Amino acid sequence: MSGQFATSRRKQTANNSPTTRILSWGRYPKTAHQHVHKPAWNDQVPELLRAAAPGSLLPYGLGRSYGDSCLNAGRELIDCRRLNRFLGFDESTGMLRCESGVSLSEIIDIFLPKGWFLPVTPGTRYVTVGGVIANDVHGKNHHCAGTFGAHVRQIGLHRSNDGLVVCNADCNSDMLAATIGGLGLTGVIAWADIQLKRVAGPWMDAETIPFESLAAFLDLTRESNNRFEYTVAWLDCFAGKNLRGIFFRGNHAADAGKTFHPKRGPKLPFALPAWMLNSYSIRAFNAAYYKVHSLKKGASVVPYDSFFYPLDSIRQWNLLYGKQGFLQYQCVIPETNVEAFEELLDRIASSGMGSFLGVMKQFGSAPPAGMLSFARPGLTVALDFAMRGERTLQLMHSLDEIVQHSGGALYPAKDARMSPALFEASFPRWRSFVPYIDPKMSSSFWRRVTGAQS
Ligand SMILES: Cc1cc2nc3c(=O)[nH]c(=O)nc-3n(C[C@H](O)[C@H](O)[C@H](O)COP(=O)(O)OP(=O)(O)OC[C@H]3O[C@@H](n4cnc5c(N)ncnc54)[C@H](O)[C@@H]3O)c2cc1C
Incomplete structure (x- = not known):
């Protein structure tokens, strides 16, 4: 499975740290050189967060977002694709726990033959669990199933100031609601519990x-x-x-x-x-x-x-x-x-x-x-x-x-281009989201639509 690194070029920044040109799915905008961290284990993430400058990081999945919400021009990305382990599955209920870099494609390959399918899926299977939670994606069944986030029962979230925070309906429910559709800004999702759906076959x-x-x-x-x-x-x-x-x-x-x-x-x-x-x-x-x-x-x-x-x-x-x-x-x-x-x-x-x-x-x-x-x-x-x-x-x-x-x-x-005024009109509650942003996180999109510098 290829991400959007295929077209990347390496370059040195002023402080000599190598950066890579990452494009989102739309291949526009073009200007985003970023340093990319590639943790292989969840226990490497806290150190990454600790060492980072304020507003310097953004998690990255499979880069299937079209514009700049998965980009962090001139700053750093945490490529979560190697955090891709299955951690548990209850055959009797269909509850799956997996790391955030697992792709929907991998879930289908393993669980569809056992009679389980995704509760909600976008029009591509080449997206990660972290990515679909952070955009709270919708599918062809929105009229009866809502969005993907409605089927996420619990997450583990790496926060730079609080460590690994477990969020569910009873505990840190506001942080869960901020992270679902939270554009990667609330922290790095380590793992998620997702309620799969029973199906008779493919x-x-x-x-x-x-x-x-x-x-x-x-x-x-x-x-x-x-x-x-x-x-x-x-x-x-x-x-x-x-x-x-x-x-x-x-x-x-x-x-x-x-x-x-x-x-x-x-x-x-x-x-x-x-x-x-x-x-x-x-x-x-x-x-x-x-x-x-x-x-x-x-x-x-x-x-x-x-x-x-x-x-x-x-x-x-x-x-x-x-x-x-x-x-x-x-x-x-x-x-x-x-x-x-x-x-x-x-x-x-x-x-x-x-x-x-x-x-x-x-x-x-x-x-x-x-x-x-x-x-x-x-x-x-x-x-x-x-x-x-x-x-x-x-x-x-x-x-x-x-x-x-x-x-x-x-x-x-x-x-990749909406104005701050249209963002405000589209998401009038965005200011109540701001306190949930992890101080180490930012994105090209967020800086563009809110004027935030960090
Ligand atoms: C062909 C195609 C069809 C599509 N169809 C639909 C559709 O029907 N419905 C729909 O809603 N969308 C659709 N999309 C959009 C796509 O589903 C979303 O953009 C999705 O979020 C991309 O997931 P990704 O893993 O590629 O994440 P990326 O694009 O890499 O990142 C998306 C966001 O997730 C954040 N993120 C990634 N990993 C983590 C993590 N571990 N922790 C916290 N935040 C994280 C990033 O910071 C970013 O804000 C489609 C895209 C394509 C290319």
Whole structure:
């Protein structure tokens, strides 16, 4: 499993400590040289924290965040990937204890054959337990399961001033709520207890349904929410107000068998030239995608990995966007403001920019698990934009205005550029989070949106 160190270059800083260039998944921003610590054991972490300068450190998982929330430009990262041990599992309850560098992929490989699956999963399996807790990630089952943080029963958290702090519902519950969605700023998660979910096997009963308007999407969502554990839609971002897309819904199959041998997909060897991705090629791709999936309309039994992780089938697909990288725009807009959602999609369509990987979903009404959790009731959309300089940033800025006026929010895990004002509007309680920040922690994202220097 490769992290984002593949493209790194080594360099010396003024104080002679070697730094590495680390990119997040969007490969934008480019400027983040950082010194990287790579502890192999949890008992090495306290010394790292003790020796660090205030505001100098940030934990790092598999770098699948798109923007700068996993970066710490000019400072230091603690790469947690070698903290990847399984510490305990109760077969009767499905309670798993593992270190924070364990990836969701490793959990699936070991526990799915035993009949257990993740309670919530994002659209890639190549993320760490620490990373998904720190962003309190959501999945296709948000409407019935909430976020990943809702299934974390207990964590061990390394704090520079208090040692290893155990946090659960009865003990340090406020620190638990701060750490879930806490962007790595409250300390280094050493281990976590996660409630896995019983499933019959690796297959999914899935349905594919084309739709041709936002109203049709909303009807499908309402009709599916009680009957389907997982729902999500792909959208053609060039369609504008005459929105069209493909609605996917599914449940774990009860009796489709146990055996399944996952295929390893091809790998994109290098960044593609920027000209290959333009409004014509994306428009053509979207039209073809819509047509192919419209033809596949109906029910089928599919393996779990193509249902949950279609993008993982092309390794390093982020290189598709060329050397400049890309930004993902993920926002949520309250459903009482559907017009704002329509206006947002319309603006993207008329910009001629936008991607083939747009997804949208209605979030459920589960209360947020963390103080800074992003997922909340409303409609969320996530779209990739190739980085084309000022033009791209201006479009996003104009989308920000819609999100902010609608009372919506932007997702920090996908962000590289939101303004402090939009951050404040998205997370009005952020100041009550500040006392929980570990004095040794900071990030590029946090300094950018709050103006904090350490
Ligand atoms: C293809 C793809 C699909 C995605 N789909 C979704 C989706 O459906 N839903 C969704 O919510 N997100 C989604 N994401 C985003 C991704 O799930 C999150 O960004 C996730 O947090 C990345 O985990 P990571 O291990 O790579 O962590 P990183 O990106 O390395 O770090 C993320 C945050 O976790 C912190 N962190 C890492 N390890 C620790 C630790 N041990 N202790 C404390 N803090 C730590 C970091 O400081 C940082 O703030 C997707 C990303 C990709 C690339």
